[in-house]
Amino acid sequence: MESQRNIILIALLLVSFLIWQQWQTDKAPQPETAQSTQSSTGEDSFVPEADQASGEVPTGESPVAASRRLITISSDSLKLTVDTQGGDVVRAELLEHDKTLDSTDKFVLLSNGANFVHVAQSGLIGRDGPDGRAEGRPVYSTEHSDYQLAEGEDTLTVPMTFTNEQGVVFTKSFILKRNEHVLEVAYQINNQSAEPVQAQLYGQLKQSETDPDAKGGNMLMASAYRGPAYSSSETRYSKYDFKAVREANLNLTTEGGWVSMLQHYFVSAWIAPEDEQNQIYTRSLNNQGEAIIGFKAPLVTVAPGAEQNLSAKLWLGPKLQDEMAAAATNLDLTVDYGWLWFIAQPLFKLLQFLQSFAVNWGLAIVLTTFVVRGIMYPLTKAQYTSMAKMRMLQPKLVALRERYGDDRQKMSQGMMELYKKEKVNPLGGCLPILVQMPIFIALYWVLMESVELRHAPFFLWIDDLSVRDPYFVLPILMGASMFVIQKMSPTTITDPMQQKVMQFMPIIFTFFFLWFPAGLTLYWLVSNVVTIVQQWFIFRQLEKKGLHSKAAS
Template sequence: MDSQRNLLVIGLLVVSFLLWQQWQADKAPKPQPVAVTQTDSSVPQASAASTDVPADQAPMANRQLIKLVSDQLELLVDTQGGDIVDAKLLNHTVAQGSNEPFELLMDKPGRLYIAQSGLIGRDGPDSRTEGRPVYTSAQNEYRLADGQDKLVVPFTWTNADGVTFSKEFTLTRGKYTVGVDYKVTNTSSKPLELQFYGQLKQTIEAPADQQSHAMMASAYRGAAYSTTENRYQKEKFDTIKENNLNVTTAGGWVGMLQHYFVAAWAGEENGKNTLYTRSVSNNQDAIIGLKEPLQSVAAGASASLGATLWVGPKLQDEMATVAKHLDLTVDYGWLWFIAQPLFKLLKFLHSLVGNWGVAIILITLIVRGAMYPLTKAQYTSMAKMRMLQPKLQALRERFGDDRQKMSQGMMELYKQEKVNPLGGCFPILIQMPIFIALYWTLMESVELRHAPFALWLTDLSVKDPFFVLPLLMGATMWWIQKMSPTTVTDPMQQKVMQFMPIIFTFMFLWFPAGLTLYWLVSNIVTICQQTLIYRQLEKKGLHSREKKS
């Protein structure tokens, strides 16, 4: 196997990987759910003791939207039920150069994505047959003041027995977490039975700006959850349409994921929480949520029930402090154990140079440098194999169509010449997981979103606007092919080899600039390493004899 065949193998593996990822996202068989609930679980039971999460109800005329603003988040809270119906990320814009903040949660026609929460159970305000409560708020807008670390906003409602429920939202400076807590003092003469739930509801059909390009493996958009048995489990929208999840776990979280951003409810770490899904609105919307254990509040006693909501970018270090394994929503796939160290190295390099593009160049140099012994072994094995081509041809002429004798003769020849026929393939098999892991590291890192590099490259997370990097990548790929001698004589294989740089150039036109920059630098390193290795082989007489053969 020579370098051109290796190039073809890499190309086919990469393209196959991307196609497989897309197939998984669109066509893969649906996994079986952990457990199935009743088909009609989206409709609340008529019983006052029901612990089913209530279905949506028509909005009441006296409801309001209350604005909560911190240094990171701008939220709108609906006084009916106390749901968060809009969330803007103040330090992340819709587009580079824009002053419009990125809107993660929203309640718009045809595009719903909200965070709901409430109290159910026999005495839960959200289990009432007459509808969810309408809370009162002292102000229409609350802002985190300068020098203030936390903003705590109470919403209150009093039931027919005179029991006041205070639903408090806590925003913290520098954080993307929202604390949602109920403070209840039982002033009645009987115990209260209450159960907290938090859920995310989203329109299933992806908006245009979140639909993937056919030439790329798409980032996952859908639901996910974590249990003690499954640290990170995706729950696709198609699965939610067909079956309802119902599983109990200690701790855990539920979330809705998209490229770079996530919203997630994290339950009490020591509590036995129930995680569930369902589809509503004639399968137009999907819900994933959690219910905490049922609590009894004795007469005259007080209780606090609640959970933490993360609504923001996929920041691994910060999410890991909110809930166990929440950082796994940065989805590196099955090569996460390679991708996570690569990402930490990338962050460290960025802390040194202050530019993500330069950090990508440095990590490419480090990875390719670390793999240099494998690259050298690969080219050395290729050179030795090409030296044997005349002898292999003689064996073919000698044994003709007798495959058994031909195979035996080849093995004896390899043994005599001390050549491993798989020596050129093995290094590629080791390198490919690293290449793919680095691909997903760059693909999933929100830090690269709107991150500039230099000159016209102002955003490493989108394609090169002038296609300079893809064209340079294709040129370097052609140069690698040009400088690599070959013994391929089959016309079809030769044509495939010739078109590989063109195919890759076209494919990379749509890749994020950061990924294309990595591949371009990798090609340049390959050219340098190949030149160096060939010179060393020439000194040993391998490369020169190989070219003469």
């Protein structure tokens, strides 16, 4: 085992893993592109339909009521556009996140355009629910068209009212709080009729299966998951992609739970009432190329002259793990680190802690690299020591090959006896690599999934750690560091072809890293620099003991 072989093997395994993941994404069946059935009027064209059957959730379109309009509700974090027919959120701007770097436009999470739909719907269904009426969903009344969280206030409550033919007053309120991405959607049912009222709260997210503006990963960078996901009492977190929605409707009962639509860095999620037995469902609107995931709360009965309050929470924002964990159990798992989450989560906590006093996320990545490499130093030392011992045995191994020729059985027996006699573990140089690989992959997903790195600058020309280095300086320095590691490491490779391949490896991987986000490339560069320092130090220590000098002779 050679030093440069180990470094390149780590890089090769990681790149192979990324290519495999991207291949999986590219080869997965894609939904057929469907043109939206909405008119060119954009947001104003969206009108959900109420099915006549009791308990069925509205999904489609219905005639537009004359008094219907759009209102705006704004806090310091969110700017929502709400359709007074049904009270659905048809647009959500995240005021703390720009659409693109240096853009004055804000990131739009929910929208209802002609080519792409992503809206948050909610209502009351059941026998007497206003969203279950045959004549269509209710049109709520509001005092104003624009509501804003006032200076010095921490809470903004926007009530919308609707009174049915029987005199039952339904008040739907949006409650936004300062510095929060989760809002409450609350219903008050005031039954002034002579008969009991039965209603059932629901919340659902509807999204187009195809997004014309979505950006996939390049040949090495895997695409982030976009689509439905949910959490239940039986399953902490599960993705239920568009293909699964088309093939079978999800239908399960759970205490609490949440449903969501995920995308890179951001998530929308309905959080069902925690102490209720809720139903989670999905539905495919094949004629529109759209999918729905939602929840239904239990049916409630409101006696004549009585009132009943119902509510659910709606998360609209970035994947901020601490805030999401406080908003709902397991909602932070939408930051999907894959099967290495148990390594990735501590790494993210470390990165977050270091950033808290380093301020700069790039410096936090550098410090994280130092910490990780420092923790792994005993393994690194064992790796280089094992390499040195194996090089010491090269003359004896050559002698064994000359003695036994093509007799592989005797050759293997002779090698094992030699290893046992010299107290050398032939796998000693490989074990550290096997330990390092999960850490490399986990850190890759940490840097890929962390919205904190989106539009985060490092220094000078690196103004966004989540995208590639615009001038390719970091990839070139990374390749140069790999070349230095090669030159520092003695080699016993005698085959000319293998030597040429090894010489070209830094160039090959420099090309690969040209397209990696600057944050990832920065980590790899710093890791290589630390490797160079550690290798120099360890070999110097071995030389003092006479081990490395004997191995090199």
